[in-house]
Amino acid sequence: xxxxxxFLKDAWRLALxxxxxxxxxxxxxxxxxxxxxxxxxxxxxVVLNFWNGAFYxxxxxxxxxxxxxxxxxxxxxxxxxxMPGFMAVAAxxxxxxxxxxxxxxxxxxxxRRWMTGQFLDEWLSDRVYYRISLINDPTHKGTENPDQRxxxxxxSFVSETLSFSLDLLSNVVSLFSFIGILWSLSGxxxxxxxxxxxxxxxxxxxxxxxxxxxxxxxxxxxxALNFLQQRFEADFRFALVRLRENVEGVAxxxxxxxxxxxxxxxxxxxxxxxxxxxxRTKLLNALVAGYSQVAVVFPIIVAAPRYFSGAIxxxxxxxxxxxxxxxxxxxxWFVNYYASLASWFATVExxxxxxRAIVTARALAGSGVQAETGASGAFELHDVTLAVPDGxxxxxxxxxxxxxxxxxxxxxxxxxxKSTLFRAIAGIWPFGEGHIQRPPASLLFLPQRPYLPLGxxxxxxxxxxxxSDFDDVAIERxxxxxxxxxxxxxxxxxxxxxxxxxxxxxxxxxIARALLLRPDWLFLDEATSSLDPESEIELYSVLRARLxxxxxxxxxxxxxxARLADRHLVFDRAAGRLLEPQAAA
Numbered sequence: 001x002x003x004x005x006x007f008l009k010d011a012w013r014l015a016l017x018x019x020x021x022x023x024x025x026x027x028x029x030x031x032x033x034x035x036x037x038x039x040x041x042x043x044x045x046v047v048l049n050f051w052n053g054a055f056y057x058x059x060x061x062x063x064x065x066x067x068x069x070x071x072x073x074x075x076x077x078x079x080x081x082x083m084p085g086f087m088a089v090a091a092x093x094x095x096x097x098x099x100x101x102x103x104x105x106x107x108x109x110x111x112r113r114w115m116t117g118q119f120l121d122e123w124l125s126d127r128v129y130y131r132i133s134l135i136n137d138p139t140h141k142g143t144e145n146p147d148q149r150x151x152x153x154x155x156s157f158v159s160e161t162l163s164f165s166l167d168l169l170s171n172v173v174s175l176f177s178f179i180g181i182l183w184s185l186s187g188x189x190x191x192x193x194x195x196x197x198x199x200x201x202x203x204x205x206x207x208x209x210x211x212x213x214x215x216x217x218x219x220x221x222x223x224a225l226n227f228l229q230q231r232f233e234a235d236f237r238f239a240l241v242r243l244r245e246n247v248e249g250v251a252x253x254x255x256x257x258x259x260x261x262x263x264x265x266x267x268x269x270x271x272x273x274x275x276x277x278x279x280r281t282k283l284l285n286a287l288v289a290g291y292s293q294v295a296v297v298f299p300i301i302v303a304a305p306r307y308f309s310g311a312i313x314x315x316x317x318x319x320x321x322x323x324x325x326x327x328x329x330x331x332x333w334f335v336n337y338y339a340s341l342a343s344w345f346a347t348v349e350x351x352x353x354x355x356r357a358i359v360t361a362r363a364l365a366g367s368g369v370q371a372e373t374g375a376s377g378a379f380e381l382h383d384v385t386l387a388v389p390d391g392x393x394x395x396x397x398x399x400x401x402x403x404x405x406x407x408x409x410x411x412x413x414x415x416x417x418k419s420t421l422f423r424a425i426a427g428i429w430p431f432g433e434g435h436i437q438r439p440p441a442s443l444l445f446l447p448q449r450p451y452l453p454l455g456x457x458x459x460x461x462x463x464x465x466x467x468s469d470f471d472d473v474a475i476e477r478x479x480x481x482x483x484x485x486x487x488x489x490x491x492x493x494x495x496x497x498x499x500x501x502x503x504x505x506x507x508x509x510x511i512a513r514a515l516l517l518r519p520d521w522l523f524l525d526e527a528t529s530s531l532d533p534e535s536e537i538e539l540y541s542v543l544r545a546r547l548x549x550x551x552x553x554x555x556x557x558x559x560x561x562a563r564l565a566d567r568h569l570v571f572d573r574a575a576g577r578l579l580e581p582q583a584a585a
Contacts, residue, residue: 007348014355018115023114027110034166035169042177044089044093046181051070053316054083055070057313057315069085070086072085074088107162116150122355123358128358128361132361134361145231160340164337179201182198182200183198185200203324207328211291216338218280222277224346225280227349229346230350247499281339295325295329302324303320303321368430369429369435371425371438372435374440377441378439379425381399382434383397383398383433384398385434386420388431394417394576395417395432406567408552409554409569410570411557411570416571416572417571417573421578424436426523441519442517442521443521447527454496457492457493457497460497461516462516482511506530511527520551521552523554529557537564
């Protein structure tokens with residue numbers, strides 16, 4: 001029960017914000033209208049219950065006039081009163097059913113649009129998308145495959161939450177609408193000297209309780225299995241996407257066999273877990289199918305003695321069977337929806353755990369090295385300590401000043417912590433302590449592997465600014481200066497540029513981006529490592545010539561870069577310090 005309580009709290013926390021958002025009035029109006037239409041469907045089921053009784057009584061008495069009137073518009077009988085015809089009820093039923101589905105879909109897409117916007121905002125703000133990848137979560141319960149959780153799980157959550165809540169409401173209303181009818185129709189039964197009034201109500205209750213109990217016992221593992229299935233499917237899809245994004249590297253390595261083995265291994269997880277779902281679903285379906293089939297004849301068998309004794313007519317029997325089916329079906333809602341509920345449980349758990357991971361990652365924003373904007377024009381590091389997620393210290397109590405208009409080179413052995421220092425300067429590294437004062441200036445960081453967004457080449461060059469901020473002359477000049485003049489005619493072409501361009505061309509695109517954005521401070525983390533030394537010197541010279549007011553801080557292993565720098569710092573991993581070469585000697 002505690003797990004159920006936590007699950008319901010998670011589902012409530014996920015669902016409620018939309019109906020309190022800026023769209024609350026339209027959302028509530030749509031939901032209220034859908035609820036009214038669902039209740040109207042229940043009301044028409046009640047009307048049809050009475051109509052069935054009148055119709056079959058007309059058949060039994062061979063009343064042709066009543067038969068035709070009940071089929072067409074309406075029938076009036078002094079004893080039973082006014083009864084609408086089947087055609088009138090059916091026409092209204094169709095209209096309500098159509099608009100109930102239409103409005104339901106309208107609410108779904110509005111709700112999903114809002115939740116997608118909220119999750120994207122939370123995921124992307126404060127660089128949570130980056131910090132969430134740093135959370136030490138061995139199970140990856142809340143951190144893996146965020147793309148699937150936003151794209152697929154939100155869609156499933158909205159549609160399933162609406163479906164289950166509205167169906168549950170309809171079943172509750174049906175239960176209270178038909179239980180009185182069934183109570184009056186079933187009459188009393190005498191068993192071992194005791195009189196049981198409304199006995200068919202108690203039979204329906206016992207039948208539903210037994211079915212629910214056995215269904216839960218059989219289907220309980222499905223929730224965990226569905227959670228794993230969604231995870232394994234996402235892992236399999238990610239492996240395929242990863243291969244698609246790295247086709248050239250795989251081809252050059254001749255890694256087809258290894259890729260096939262890795263993808264196959266992930267698909268084996270999909271198949272094996274699916275097999276477990278199949279086995280459990282087979283048992284559940286056998287129980288539910290048997291339960292449903294018995295329910296078809298069970299009320300007839302129970303009500304047959306009163307019919308054969310003449311206590312009720314054929315119409316009364318059909319009404320009794322129909323009312324029993326409605327009551328028993330409402331009481332058996334859990335049985336009928338168990339498999340779907342298990343899937344919904346997994347969806348809610350994935351979204352809730354993802355949201356908790358976002359909250360945890362956001363909490364890291366206030367920890368680690370504190371980077372703030374100060375009045376000075378320099379970068380000032382005060383007692384900065386940097387560590388990795390497992391606690392290992394890379395830099396210990398470093399104080400340093402980087403002066404503006406002074407080209408700085410940082411070198412050191414691979415893995416010493418140079419890139420981590422850049423992350424701390426950028427304000428995205430949460431592990432460590434100390435204080436960094438940044439100048440009130442524009443910054444641009446160029447990592448070793450440039451990020452090229454989807455879209456046109458113009459968009460990739462201007463990123464993260466809008467491409468409309470720059471005219472063709474400026475863009476073409478940046479391309480020419482970066483050694484990419486041949487691409488000037490492809491600015492409006494849309495392509496996956498990360499695959500279309502070579503590693504060196506991608507780094508040249510990043511240099512062209514820096515030439516366009518003209519930052520006050522430019523940080524290059526081995527941003528020219530894919531180029532030959534001559535090209536590297538050429539691009540550094542272009543940057544210094546075209547951006548004379550830009551302060552460049554570079555990480556590089558190339559000796560040529562040291563000759564272009566005004567200042568050289570070496571990251572000594574053993575000492576956990578940045579040292580001047582003279583001090584290192």
